[in-house]
Amino acid sequence: MNPLYPIEWAVSxxxxxxxxxxxxxxxxxxxxxxxxxxxxxxxxVRTLIIxxxxxxxxxxRAMQMVSPELQAVQKKYKGKTDQASKQKMAEETMAIYKDAxxxxxxxxxxxxxQMPIFFxxxxxxYNKLPDAAExxxxxxxxxxxxxxxxxxxxxxxxxxxxxxxxxxxGGITTRLVAxxxxxxxxAVTFFTQKSLTMKNMPKAALEGPMASTQKMMLYMLPFIxxxxxxxxxxxxxxxxxxxxxxxxxxxxxVIQAAPTPGSDAAKARxxxxxxxxxxxxxxxxxxxxxxxxxxxxxxxxxxxxxxxSKNKGGKKLSDQEKLERxxxxxxxxxEERRAAQEAAxxxxxxxxxxxxxxxxxxxxxxKK
Numbered sequence: 605m606n607p608l609y610p611i612e613w614a615v616s617x618x619x620x621x622x623x624x625x626x627x628x629x630x631x632x633x634x635x636x637x638x639x640x641x642x643x644x645x646x647x648x649v650r651t652l653i654i655x656x657x658x659x660x661x662x663x664x665r666a667m668q669m670v671s672p673e674l675q676a677v678q679k680k681y682k683g684k685t686d687q688a689s690k691q692k693m694a695e696e697t698m699a700i701y702k703d704a705x706x707x708x709x710x711x712x713x714x715x716x717x718q719m720p721i722f723f724x725x726x727x728x729x730y731n732k733l734p735d736a737a738e739x740x741x742x743x744x745x746x747x748x749x750x751x752x753x754x755x756x757x758x759x760x761x762x763x764x765x766x767x768x769x770x771x772x773x774g775g776i777t778t779r780l781v782a783x784x785x786x787x788x789x790x791a792v793t794f795f796t797q798k799s800l801t802m803k804n805m806p807k808a809a810l811e812g813p814m815a816s817t818q819k820m821m822l823y824m825l826p827f828i829x830x831x832x833x834x835x836x837x838x839x840x841x842x843x844x845x846x847x848x849x850x851x852x853x854x855x856x857x858v859i860q861a862a863p864t865p866g867s868d869a870a871k872a873r874x875x876x877x878x879x880x881x882x883x884x885x886x887x888x889x890x891x892x893x894x895x896x897x898x899x900x901x902x903x904x905x906x907x908x909x910x911x912x913s914k915n916k917g918g919k920k921l922s923d924q925e926k927l928e929r930x931x932x933x934x935x936x937x938x939e940e941r942r943a944a945q946e947a948a949x950x951x952x953x954x955x956x957x958x959x960x961x962x963x964x965x966x967x968x969x970x971k972k
Contacts (some may be wrong), residue, residue, distance in 0.1 A: 611724035612732060616745040618645045619728075624751070635758030642725075642764065642839050646846040649721055650854075656717060657854060670704045718847065722840070729765050730838045740802045764839035778838070785841045786833035790826035792848040796855055799869075 605613075622644035632638045651658075663717035674697060676892040686706040688722060712803045736750030745753075758765055761773040762781055833841060863869035 608720060608724050608727060611720050612728050613743045614723065614726050615724045615745050616732065618648055618745045619748060623753075630634060633752050633756045635756040635763060638753050638756055638764050638839070639758060639842055642842050643846050645725070646850065648841050649718065650847060650850045653717055654854070657851070658858070666704045673700050673728055710876065718784065720750050722843070725914070728841050729839045733765055762838060765837050767837050768834035782834065782838060782841060782968060785838070785845050786829055789829045789833065789841070789845050789848055791828065792852050793825050794822065794843070796848070796852045799859060 619638075619641045622641040623632070626637050626640055630640075648688045659964050677696050677700065679694060680687050680696075684690075684693075693823075728742075728745070732745065733750050733754055736742045736745050736747055739747050741750070754763060754765055758778050758779055759772075759774075761775075762778050763772060763774070766774055766778045766782075767787075768771040768779050768782035771782075829844075833844075836844070842947075860871050860873065863873055874889075881888055
Protein backbone atom coordinates (compact mmCIF):
# COMPACT_ATOMS: atom_id res chain seq x y z
CA MET A 605 0.00 0.00 0.00
CA ASN A 606 1.23 3.47 -0.89
CA PRO A 607 1.76 5.44 2.39
CA LEU A 608 1.34 8.72 0.50
CA TYR A 609 -2.10 7.77 -0.85
CA PRO A 610 -4.08 9.87 1.71
CA ILE A 611 -1.85 12.88 1.07
CA GLU A 612 -2.10 12.45 -2.71
CA TRP A 613 -5.88 12.22 -2.41
CA ALA A 614 -6.04 15.38 -0.24
CA VAL A 615 -3.74 17.27 -2.62
CA SER A 616 -5.90 16.28 -5.60
CA UNK A 617 -9.08 17.27 -3.75
CA UNK A 618 -7.77 20.73 -2.80
CA UNK A 619 -6.47 21.38 -6.30
CA UNK A 620 -9.80 20.34 -7.86
CA UNK A 621 -11.82 22.49 -5.43
CA UNK A 622 -9.72 25.58 -6.11
CA UNK A 623 -10.04 24.91 -9.84
CA UNK A 624 -13.83 24.78 -9.47
CA UNK A 625 -13.88 28.12 -7.63
CA UNK A 626 -11.55 29.82 -10.11
CA UNK A 627 -13.52 28.43 -13.06
CA UNK A 628 -16.46 30.66 -12.05
CA UNK A 629 -14.67 33.76 -13.39
CA UNK A 630 -11.76 32.21 -15.34
CA UNK A 631 -11.40 29.86 -18.29
CA UNK A 632 -11.62 26.27 -16.88
CA UNK A 633 -9.23 24.81 -19.46
CA UNK A 634 -6.63 27.59 -19.10
CA UNK A 635 -3.22 26.66 -17.75
CA UNK A 636 -3.24 29.80 -15.60
CA UNK A 637 -6.35 28.50 -13.81
CA UNK A 638 -4.52 25.30 -12.85
CA UNK A 639 -1.42 27.28 -11.83
CA UNK A 640 -3.51 29.42 -9.48
CA UNK A 641 -5.15 26.24 -8.15
CA UNK A 642 -1.70 25.05 -7.08
CA UNK A 643 -1.05 28.47 -5.50
CA UNK A 644 -4.33 28.15 -3.57
CA UNK A 645 -3.30 24.67 -2.44
CA UNK A 646 -0.02 26.11 -1.13
CA UNK A 647 -1.80 28.90 0.75
CA UNK A 648 -4.07 26.40 2.52
CA VAL A 649 -1.14 24.18 3.52
CA ARG A 650 0.95 27.10 4.81
CA THR A 651 -2.00 28.57 6.71
CA LEU A 652 -2.51 25.29 8.54
CA ILE A 653 1.10 25.17 9.71
CA ILE A 654 1.41 28.80 10.87
CA UNK A 655 1.70 27.72 14.55
CA UNK A 656 4.55 25.39 13.59
CA UNK A 657 6.25 28.19 11.68
CA UNK A 658 6.12 30.50 14.71
CA UNK A 659 7.54 27.67 16.79
CA UNK A 660 10.30 27.22 14.22
CA UNK A 661 11.24 30.92 14.40
CA UNK A 662 11.38 30.81 18.20
CA UNK A 663 13.37 27.58 18.19
CA UNK A 664 15.90 28.92 15.70
CA ARG A 665 16.25 32.13 17.70
CA ALA A 666 16.69 30.25 20.97
CA MET A 667 19.23 27.87 19.42
CA GLN A 668 21.44 30.73 18.30
CA MET A 669 21.00 32.68 21.53
CA VAL A 670 22.36 29.76 23.58
CA SER A 671 25.27 29.23 21.20
CA PRO A 672 27.82 30.99 23.49
CA GLU A 673 26.73 28.83 26.45
CA LEU A 674 27.02 25.66 24.39
CA GLN A 675 30.52 26.70 23.31
CA ALA A 676 31.48 27.19 26.96
CA VAL A 677 30.27 23.67 27.81
CA GLN A 678 32.15 22.19 24.87
CA LYS A 679 35.31 24.04 25.89
CA LYS A 680 34.88 22.84 29.47
CA TYR A 681 34.88 19.16 28.46
CA LYS A 682 37.29 19.46 25.55
CA GLY A 683 39.70 16.52 25.45
CA LYS A 684 37.76 14.51 28.06
CA THR A 685 36.76 11.14 26.60
CA ASP A 686 35.69 9.25 29.72
CA GLN A 687 32.06 8.19 30.07
CA ALA A 688 31.38 10.34 33.14
CA SER A 689 32.53 13.54 31.38
CA LYS A 690 30.44 12.73 28.30
CA GLN A 691 27.38 12.18 30.45
CA LYS A 692 27.90 15.42 32.36
CA MET A 693 28.40 17.32 29.11
CA ALA A 694 25.14 15.89 27.72
CA GLU A 695 23.29 16.78 30.93
CA GLU A 696 24.58 20.36 30.96
CA THR A 697 23.75 20.75 27.27
CA MET A 698 20.17 19.52 27.78
CA ALA A 699 19.83 21.82 30.81
CA ILE A 700 20.80 24.80 28.63
CA TYR A 701 18.25 23.76 25.99
CA LYS A 702 15.56 23.37 28.65
CA ASP A 703 16.21 26.73 30.33
CA ALA A 704 16.17 28.56 26.99
CA UNK A 705 13.17 26.63 25.61
CA UNK A 706 15.23 25.57 22.60
CA UNK A 707 15.16 22.31 20.70
CA UNK A 708 17.39 21.20 17.84
CA UNK A 709 14.43 19.47 16.17
CA UNK A 710 11.77 22.19 16.42
CA UNK A 711 13.36 24.29 13.68
CA UNK A 712 13.10 21.35 11.25
CA UNK A 713 9.50 20.42 12.07
CA UNK A 714 7.68 22.63 9.51
CA UNK A 715 10.05 21.50 6.75
CA UNK A 716 9.59 17.84 7.64
CA UNK A 717 5.82 18.28 7.74
CA GLN A 718 5.77 19.79 4.25
CA MET A 719 7.90 17.08 2.69
CA PRO A 720 5.05 14.50 2.41
CA ILE A 721 2.84 17.18 0.82
CA PHE A 722 5.64 18.08 -1.56
CA PHE A 723 6.16 14.46 -2.63
CA UNK A 724 2.39 13.93 -2.80
CA UNK A 725 2.01 16.83 -5.24
CA UNK A 726 5.00 15.56 -7.22
CA UNK A 727 3.40 12.11 -7.60
CA UNK A 728 0.03 13.61 -8.53
CA UNK A 729 1.51 15.74 -11.31
CA TYR A 730 4.12 13.24 -12.46
CA ASN A 731 2.19 9.94 -12.18
CA LYS A 732 -1.49 10.32 -11.29
CA LEU A 733 -2.28 13.10 -13.75
CA PRO A 734 -1.10 11.21 -16.90
CA ASP A 735 -2.80 8.01 -15.71
CA ALA A 736 -6.05 9.83 -14.97
CA ALA A 737 -5.94 11.55 -18.37
CA GLU A 738 -5.87 8.10 -20.01
CA UNK A 739 -9.04 7.04 -18.21
CA UNK A 740 -7.94 5.81 -14.76
CA UNK A 741 -9.39 8.50 -12.51
CA UNK A 742 -7.88 9.17 -9.12
CA UNK A 743 -10.37 10.16 -6.43
CA UNK A 744 -11.65 13.71 -7.12
CA UNK A 745 -9.37 13.95 -10.17
CA UNK A 746 -11.67 12.66 -12.90
CA UNK A 747 -10.41 11.79 -16.43
CA UNK A 748 -12.00 15.00 -17.79
CA UNK A 749 -10.25 17.21 -15.21
CA UNK A 750 -6.99 15.29 -15.69
CA UNK A 751 -7.09 15.87 -19.47
CA UNK A 752 -7.87 19.54 -18.84
CA UNK A 753 -4.87 19.88 -16.48
CA UNK A 754 -2.57 17.94 -18.85
CA UNK A 755 -3.55 19.82 -22.02
CA UNK A 756 -4.15 23.33 -20.67
CA UNK A 757 -1.23 25.61 -21.45
CA UNK A 758 0.15 29.01 -20.48
CA UNK A 759 2.95 31.11 -21.98
CA UNK A 760 2.51 29.27 -25.24
CA UNK A 761 2.59 25.48 -24.98
CA UNK A 762 3.76 25.03 -21.36
CA UNK A 763 1.77 22.69 -19.11
CA UNK A 764 2.04 22.16 -15.35
CA UNK A 765 3.37 18.61 -15.97
CA UNK A 766 6.35 19.77 -18.09
CA UNK A 767 9.82 20.21 -16.60
CA UNK A 768 13.22 21.61 -17.53
CA UNK A 769 14.51 18.15 -18.45
CA UNK A 770 11.22 17.15 -20.15
CA UNK A 771 10.05 20.37 -21.80
CA UNK A 772 7.30 18.79 -23.93
CA UNK A 773 5.81 20.92 -26.66
CA GLY A 774 6.99 24.12 -24.96
CA GLY A 775 10.63 23.43 -25.79
CA ILE A 776 12.96 26.30 -25.00
CA THR A 777 10.10 28.33 -23.52
CA THR A 778 9.50 25.63 -20.90
CA ARG A 779 13.18 25.55 -20.01
CA LEU A 780 13.28 29.35 -19.78
CA VAL A 781 10.24 29.50 -17.48
CA ALA A 782 11.59 26.66 -15.31
CA UNK A 783 14.97 28.38 -15.10
CA UNK A 784 13.37 31.68 -14.04
CA UNK A 785 11.30 29.92 -11.36
CA UNK A 786 14.38 28.09 -10.01
CA UNK A 787 16.38 31.34 -9.95
CA UNK A 788 13.57 33.07 -8.05
CA UNK A 789 13.44 30.16 -5.58
CA UNK A 790 17.18 30.48 -4.93
CA ALA A 791 17.00 34.25 -4.45
CA VAL A 792 14.01 34.14 -2.10
CA THR A 793 15.55 31.35 -0.02
CA PHE A 794 18.88 33.20 0.21
CA PHE A 795 17.32 36.43 1.47
CA THR A 796 15.03 34.53 3.85
CA GLN A 797 17.95 32.68 5.43
CA LYS A 798 20.08 35.82 5.53
CA SER A 799 17.45 37.90 7.33
CA LEU A 800 16.96 35.11 9.86
CA THR A 801 20.62 34.41 10.63
CA MET A 802 22.25 37.81 10.13
CA LYS A 803 19.74 40.58 10.70
CA ASN A 804 17.68 38.97 13.45
CA MET A 805 20.50 37.66 15.63
CA PRO A 806 22.76 39.51 18.11
CA LYS A 807 26.47 39.63 17.42
CA ALA A 808 27.27 37.20 20.24
CA ALA A 809 25.18 34.52 18.51
CA LEU A 810 26.97 34.95 15.18
CA GLU A 811 30.11 33.22 16.38
CA GLY A 812 30.95 29.59 16.91
CA PRO A 813 30.23 26.28 15.13
CA MET A 814 26.45 26.78 15.03
CA ALA A 815 26.80 30.17 13.36
CA SER A 816 29.21 28.63 10.85
CA THR A 817 26.62 25.97 10.04
CA GLN A 818 23.96 28.64 9.52
CA LYS A 819 26.25 30.54 7.16
CA MET A 820 26.92 27.33 5.25
CA MET A 821 23.17 26.69 4.93
CA LEU A 822 22.83 30.21 3.54
CA TYR A 823 24.53 29.02 0.36
CA MET A 824 23.72 25.31 0.45
CA LEU A 825 19.91 25.60 0.31
CA PRO A 826 19.83 27.60 -2.95
CA PHE A 827 22.36 25.16 -4.42
CA ILE A 828 20.01 22.26 -3.63
CA UNK A 829 17.31 23.91 -5.74
CA UNK A 830 19.73 24.18 -8.65
CA UNK A 831 20.37 20.43 -8.49
CA UNK A 832 16.82 19.14 -7.91
CA UNK A 833 14.78 21.84 -9.66
CA UNK A 834 15.36 20.84 -13.32
CA UNK A 835 13.74 17.42 -12.79
CA UNK A 836 10.60 18.78 -11.11
CA UNK A 837 7.36 19.50 -13.01
CA UNK A 838 6.42 23.15 -13.47
CA UNK A 839 3.48 22.64 -11.09
CA UNK A 840 5.80 21.44 -8.31
CA UNK A 841 8.18 24.35 -8.93
CA UNK A 842 5.25 26.75 -8.62
CA UNK A 843 4.29 25.15 -5.30
CA UNK A 844 7.90 25.38 -4.16
CA UNK A 845 8.26 29.03 -5.17
CA UNK A 846 4.93 29.97 -3.57
CA UNK A 847 5.83 28.36 -0.24
CA UNK A 848 9.26 30.10 -0.28
CA UNK A 849 7.65 33.49 -0.92
CA UNK A 850 5.13 32.76 1.84
CA UNK A 851 7.96 31.90 4.23
CA UNK A 852 9.82 35.10 3.37
CA UNK A 853 6.76 37.31 3.92
CA UNK A 854 5.75 35.51 7.10
CA UNK A 855 9.24 35.76 8.51
CA UNK A 856 9.48 39.43 7.55
CA UNK A 857 6.32 40.17 9.52
CA VAL A 858 7.56 38.25 12.56
CA ILE A 859 10.96 39.96 12.52
CA GLN A 860 9.43 43.41 12.11
CA ALA A 861 6.96 42.88 14.96
CA ALA A 862 9.07 40.86 17.42
CA PRO A 863 12.79 40.90 16.59
CA THR A 864 15.43 39.22 18.70
CA PRO A 865 16.66 41.54 21.49
CA GLY A 866 20.10 42.93 20.74
CA SER A 867 19.92 42.26 16.99
CA ASP A 868 20.09 44.77 14.14
CA ALA A 869 16.39 44.19 13.51
CA ALA A 870 15.59 45.17 17.11
CA LYS A 871 17.65 48.36 16.78
CA ALA A 872 15.89 49.24 13.53
CA ARG A 873 12.49 48.70 15.20
CA UNK A 874 13.48 50.99 18.08
CA UNK A 875 14.53 53.69 15.64
CA UNK A 876 11.20 53.40 13.78
CA UNK A 877 9.21 53.68 16.99
CA UNK A 878 11.18 56.70 18.24
CA UNK A 879 10.92 58.38 14.82
CA UNK A 880 7.11 58.09 14.98
CA UNK A 881 7.08 59.40 18.54
CA UNK A 882 9.26 62.35 17.52
CA UNK A 883 6.78 63.30 14.80
CA UNK A 884 4.02 63.29 17.40
CA UNK A 885 6.10 65.45 19.75
CA UNK A 886 6.67 62.66 22.25
CA UNK A 887 9.89 61.80 24.02
CA UNK A 888 11.84 58.81 22.69
CA UNK A 889 11.55 55.54 24.54
CA UNK A 890 14.50 53.94 26.24
CA UNK A 891 14.61 50.28 25.21
CA UNK A 892 17.48 49.45 27.56
CA UNK A 893 16.18 46.73 29.87
CA UNK A 894 16.21 47.85 33.52
CA UNK A 895 18.55 46.10 35.88
CA UNK A 896 16.90 43.66 38.22
CA UNK A 897 16.84 44.94 41.81
CA UNK A 898 16.46 42.28 44.45
CA UNK A 899 13.95 43.08 47.21
CA UNK A 900 15.53 40.57 49.55
CA UNK A 901 18.16 41.91 51.97
CA UNK A 902 21.67 40.95 51.13
CA UNK A 903 23.18 38.40 53.50
CA UNK A 904 25.62 39.87 55.96
CA UNK A 905 29.18 39.09 55.11
CA UNK A 906 31.18 37.68 58.03
CA UNK A 907 33.76 40.11 59.31
CA UNK A 908 37.28 38.93 59.09
CA UNK A 909 39.24 39.96 62.14
CA UNK A 910 42.95 40.12 61.71
CA UNK A 911 44.56 38.50 64.74
CA UNK A 912 47.00 40.79 66.55
CA SER A 913 50.56 40.17 65.69
CA LYS A 914 52.70 39.21 68.60
CA ASN A 915 55.85 40.00 66.80
CA LYS A 916 55.44 42.97 64.45
CA GLY A 917 58.33 43.64 62.20
CA GLY A 918 59.88 40.31 63.12
CA LYS A 919 61.44 41.81 66.33
CA LYS A 920 60.65 40.67 69.86
CA LEU A 921 59.64 43.57 72.19
CA SER A 922 61.57 44.16 75.39
CA ASP A 923 59.88 44.71 78.80
CA GLN A 924 60.67 48.44 78.68
CA GLU A 925 59.04 48.80 75.22
CA LYS A 926 55.97 46.93 76.39
CA LEU A 927 55.70 49.24 79.40
CA GLU A 928 55.97 52.37 77.25
CA ARG A 929 53.24 51.11 74.88
CA UNK A 930 50.98 50.32 77.83
CA UNK A 931 51.48 53.83 79.28
CA UNK A 932 50.74 55.42 75.88
CA UNK A 933 47.54 53.40 75.55
CA UNK A 934 46.50 54.38 79.14
CA UNK A 935 47.10 58.07 78.48
CA UNK A 936 45.13 57.89 75.23
CA UNK A 937 42.19 56.29 77.04
CA UNK A 938 42.32 59.01 79.71
CA GLU A 939 42.28 61.74 77.06
CA GLU A 940 39.23 60.14 75.46
CA ARG A 941 37.41 60.02 78.82
CA ARG A 942 38.15 63.72 79.49
CA ALA A 943 36.90 64.67 76.01
CA ALA A 944 33.71 62.70 76.62
CA GLN A 945 33.15 64.41 79.98
CA GLU A 946 33.66 67.88 78.47
CA ALA A 947 31.22 67.05 75.72
CA ALA A 948 28.65 65.99 78.38
CA UNK A 949 29.18 69.21 80.42
CA UNK A 950 30.83 67.49 83.36
CA UNK A 951 33.97 68.59 85.16
CA UNK A 952 36.81 66.54 83.74
CA UNK A 953 38.86 64.49 86.15
CA UNK A 954 42.40 65.94 86.47
CA UNK A 955 45.06 63.75 84.97
CA UNK A 956 47.06 61.66 87.36
CA UNK A 957 50.40 60.28 86.57
CA UNK A 958 51.32 56.72 87.20
CA UNK A 959 54.16 57.73 89.58
CA UNK A 960 51.86 59.84 91.89
CA UNK A 961 49.42 56.97 92.07
CA UNK A 962 52.18 54.65 93.11
CA UNK A 963 53.39 57.20 95.75
CA UNK A 964 49.89 57.47 97.24
CA UNK A 965 49.67 53.76 97.51
CA UNK A 966 52.99 53.60 99.23
CA UNK A 967 51.98 56.30 101.82
CA UNK A 968 48.82 54.44 102.69
CA UNK A 969 50.81 51.31 103.40
CA UNK A 970 53.15 53.23 105.72
CA LYS A 971 50.27 54.74 107.71
CA LYS A 972 48.82 51.31 108.32
